[in-house]
Amino acid sequence: MSSYDILFWFFSLAMLLSGVLVIASRNPVTSAICLVALFVFMAGLFVLLEAFFLAAIQILVYAGAVMVLFLFVIMLLDLKASQRRRFGWLAAVGGLVVAGALVWELGIILQTPVTVAVSGQTEVGGGLEAVVKPLFANYMLPFQVTALLLLVAMIGVVLLSKKDLQ
Amino acid sequence: MITLNHYLMVSGLLFALGIAGLVMRRNLLVIFMALEMNLNAANLALIAFSKFNKIVDGQVLVFFVIAIAAAEVAVGLAIIVALYRQKQTVTVTELNSLRL
Numbered sequence: 076m077s078s079y080d081i082l083f084w085f086f087s088l089a090m091l092l093s094g095v096l097v098i099a100s101r102n103p104v105t106s107a108i109c110l111v112a113l114f115v116f117m118a119g120l121f122v123l124l125e126a127f128f129l130a131a132i133q134i135l136v137y138a139g140a141v142m143v144l145f146l147f148v149i150m151l152l153d154l155k156a157s158q159r160r161r162f163g164w165l166a167a168v169g170g171l172v173v174a175g176a177l178v179w180e181l182g183i184i185l186q187t188p189v190t191v192a193v194s195g196q197t198e199v200g201g202g203l204e205a206v207v208k209p210l211f212a213n214y215m216l217p218f219q220v221t222a223l224l225l226l227v228a229m230i231g232v233v234l235l236s237k238k239d240l241q
Numbered sequence: 242m243i244t245l246n247h248y249l250m251v252s253g254l255l256f257a258l259g260i261a262g263l264v265m266r267r268n269l270l271v272i273f274m275a276l277e278m279n280l281n282a283a284n285l286a287l288i289a290f291s292k293f294n295k296i297v298d299g300q301v302l303v304f305f306v307i308a309i310a311a312a313e314v315a316v317g318l319a320i321i322v323a324l325y326r327q328k329q330t331v332t333v334t335e336l337n338s339l340r341l
Contacts (some may be wrong), residue, residue: 221309
């Protein structure tokens with residue numbers, strides 16, 4: 076068992092464990108902190124897949140910006156009252172059935188190894204240059220549209236946060 | 242030896258966890274966190290395919306997913322705050338004004 080395998084299993088198991096804790100913990104703050112751990116372990120998996128740039132983005136954007144937003148909103152809404160609420164039987168059974176069906180389906184599909192379509196090419200790597208070059212060549216239009224979308228989202232958030240929505 | 246199937250298995254398990262959280266939980270914020278888990282599971286699958294197919298386009302797509310997820314979180318949380326101002330609750334079972 077190489078060190079790559081050990082790291083893979085460590086990151087995967089830790090990530091899935093923190094995923095379970097996100098769902099199972101009753102306090103939303105605990106869920107948020109476990110979600111931060113999940114994002115960090117996911118970034119570790121990205122590094123194992125040699126997607127170094129995206130691992131950095133994952134830490135900066137997800138574990139940084141997005142989770143700060145979440146924690147701010149949890150702080151704004153005083154959630155002590157809803158903290159005690161247990162989830163109902165129907166919802167729990169429904170969730171387990173849906174998730175179990177997904178896992179069962181997954182097990183059937185992944186019994187045969189997924190074939191890799193293209194082979195024999197050179198490694199692409201996941202550094203800044205490898206990811207950003209197509210962004211400014213083939214994907215120029217989607218990139219600009221994403222910038223516009225961020226602007227629209229910003230305006231929308233400002234509008235939604237106004238006191239009177241009328 | 243870690244193959245593509247291992248990564249797809251982890252990604253699928255995380256997606257199933259996210260779906261279970263979406264159905265089980267009643268706190269709107271935790272439901273939103275489960276949604277983020279789903280997005281991350283998809284990202285992992287995309288990057289794994291990108292690595293094992295030796296095509297960089299999957300990573301570019303993940304870049305877009307992360308950018309749009311950030312915008313989505315901002316708008317979604319603003320909607321949750323506006324909802325809380327109107328109804329004083331974020332529990333989905335109490336938000337039933339559209340029920341017949």
